[in-house]
Amino acid sequence: MSDPDMTHPARWEFLEKMLLIRRFEEAVGTLANRKVFPGHYHLYIGQEATGVGAMAALDERDLITTTHRNHGHLLARGADPTACLAEILGRSTGLNGGRGGTIHLSDPSLGFLSTSGVVGSVVGLAAGGGYACKQRNDGTLTAAFFGDGALEEGIAFECLNIASLWSLPVIFICENNSAEAWGMAKGGYPTLVHASNDLRSIAGSLNIKATRVEGIDPFAVHAAVMRAAEGCRNGNGPIFIEVMTKRWAGSAPLWPEMATGITDLGMATGATIIEDGPHREWFEVQDPVLRLARQLMASEPDAIEKISTIDQRTTERVDAAARAAEHAPFPAVETASDHVFVPTREMS
C-alpha cells in the first residue's frame, strides 16, 4: 500500500536514499559529459523509488542480483558512493578495483552476486542465488532486479521455469521502464517488443505468483516486496513483481542525456516555478524524488527545512565522492592479470 498519510517510519530515510541515488546519477552524467570516463553507461533516474522501497524490505543476509543499470541498487543497499564512483571511473580504489566499471558494480559484502551486463543473465544468476538459499535452508532469499528487456531473452524463461519447478526463494523484480509512447499501440501497455501485453502473464504461465505495483511510490514497492519476502521465506516459492516505472526523458539506451537537468528540489517546495516545456509532466507528476518531497511537505510543517538540509548534506557527500574518485589513481598496469583465478589452496 502507498502511504497517503505519510506515517511510514522510513519516509525520511527513503527520501534521503532516493536523493542520494539522484545526486549520484547526476554526478555520473556530469562526469560522462566531461568525458572523465569512457564507454556507455545506464542511469537509474526515475526508478529510485523502486530500488529504495524494495531494498528496505529485504534482510541483511538476503542476496541481490542486478544488471547494467545497477547504481541505484548498490546505493540503496548501502554501498559506498565513493567506491562506486571510483569504479565507474576505472580507478584502483573502485568497488571492484576497476575491473568491472559501471556495468558490473558488485559488493558481495552486501549480498550482491555477480552483476551481469548480459541482458537476461540476471534471472539465471538469481535462480542460482535462490538455489543456494534453499539448500542452506536459513530463511534467506534472493531478490533480482532487471528491466523488461530481460524477459526478451531465453535464459529468463528457462530460469523462471526452474525457479518455479524447484520452488526457489526468489523475488523477481521486473522494473518495466519501457518508453510510454511505444506502448500506445498496445493499448497503453508499455513494451515495444513483447508479443505479450502483460509481463505478469509470462511468469504467471509458469505458476509463479505475479503482481504489479506503481514504481513511483516507494511505500507501495516496499509493501509489495515485504509481502513477497514473507511468501518466499514461508517456502511458497518465487514471486514476480512488475514495477511500473516512468521512463526518464534522458534515458537513452546507451548514452543518457541530462535532459531534465540537475534536479531542483525548489520544484517541490514551490521556490522554483515549473515552466511550460517538454518535461513539465516529469517535474510535476512523474519524478519520484520531487513527488515524495511534495508528499512530505504536505504532511509535515517543518518539511521544507528538513528537505533542504538533507539535500545539502547529500549533495556535499556526492560532490566529495566525485572529487575523491576523480583524484584516485588508476590501477597499476602490472596488476592487469590479477584476479583471473582464485589462487589454488594447498591440498594434502
Next chain:
Amino acid sequence: MSNKQTYAAAFVDALLDSMADDNTVSLIGSAPLGLGPERHLTEEIRRRHPARVMDPPTAEGGIASLGAGAAMAGVRPFVDLLTGSFVYLAWTQIVNEAANGHYMSGGKIKVPVTYHCLEGIRGAGAPQHSQSPHAMLWNAPGLEIVIPSTAADVYGLVRTALLNDNPTMILSHARILGIEGDVPAERSPIPFGKADIKRKGRDVTVVALSIGVHHALTAAEQLAAEGIDVEVIDPRTLVPFDEETLLASVARTGRLVVVDETPLRCSAASEISATVAEKGFQSLKAPIQRVTRPDVPIAYSPPLEKALTPDSDQIVEAVRRVVGRPEIIE
C-alpha cells in the same frame, strides 16, 4: 596395492566422496554418465543423497546460469550439461558469467561451480552430437579445464574441482566411460596443472588428450615393435597447463606429435604445438605433427565417421613422419 575400476565407476566414487565430505555439493543433472550402460552407476548418488540430486528441465543455459549463481552464493553445484555439443547452449553462462565473475568483481566474488559434459565422437552422433568444446573453452580466460583419461585421474581431478574456488569444466569423452584402469587403494585429490607421463620413452613425445591417451598408448606398443620408443604425456588439465613437463620431454626426445579430437584449426593440438614452437624450438629435430579430426562435421554413416576420427593408426603414421621413417608406411 591397486584395484581395477572403470572411468565411470571412479567418476561416481568421486562425486559420492565429495558429497559426503561437503554438504554444499549437489548434482544438477539426471544422467551425467549418459544414457548408455554406465547410467545405472549414478543411482547410488541418488540413493545416498536424494535431496542433493536435482533433475532439471532440458535447459542447459538455465542450469549453467543457475550453477554459476549458486556458486557465487557460496555452494558448490556440479552441473551436468549432458553432451558436449550442448555446452554451446550454455556458452554465455559459462564464458561470460562463470569465467568472468571473479575478475570483474575485482577478486571479491568466487564462482566454485563445476560443469561436466560427455564430449567427442561417440558413435552415430552425427554432426550435432559429436562436438568437443574444450578447445573453444580454452580461449575463455577464467575457466579451469579438466580432461581426464583414466579412472585414477578422473577420481582425483573431480575431487579437486569440487574443492577449489574457480569455475571448472570437466570433459569426459563419451567413449571413455567403460575403459578400465588401475586405481590406488588410497585415493586423494590430484592437483590441477600436473601432467602425467603415461608411458616413458626416448624417441618421440606424444601429447594426447582424453581418449587420445588410449590411442597413443596403443600406437606406442605398435611402434615399440618397430624400435621407436614413444613417450606419452597426458596434460590432464588444459587450464592450468603444465608447460614444464611437456618442454622437458621434448627437450629429451626432440620430436612432438599432438593428439586431440577437436577439428584441426584452433584445436587444443594447435595451442600445444604453438607453445612448444615458441618455447621449445631449439629442442625440435623435426616439424611438429598434429593428429586431430579434420575441419569437417562428423558424419553419421559409420565408415565416414571412422574416416574422420583420429585413431592409433594416424598416431603411428605421424610418429613415423617425425622420426623420418615414412617408408614404413605400407
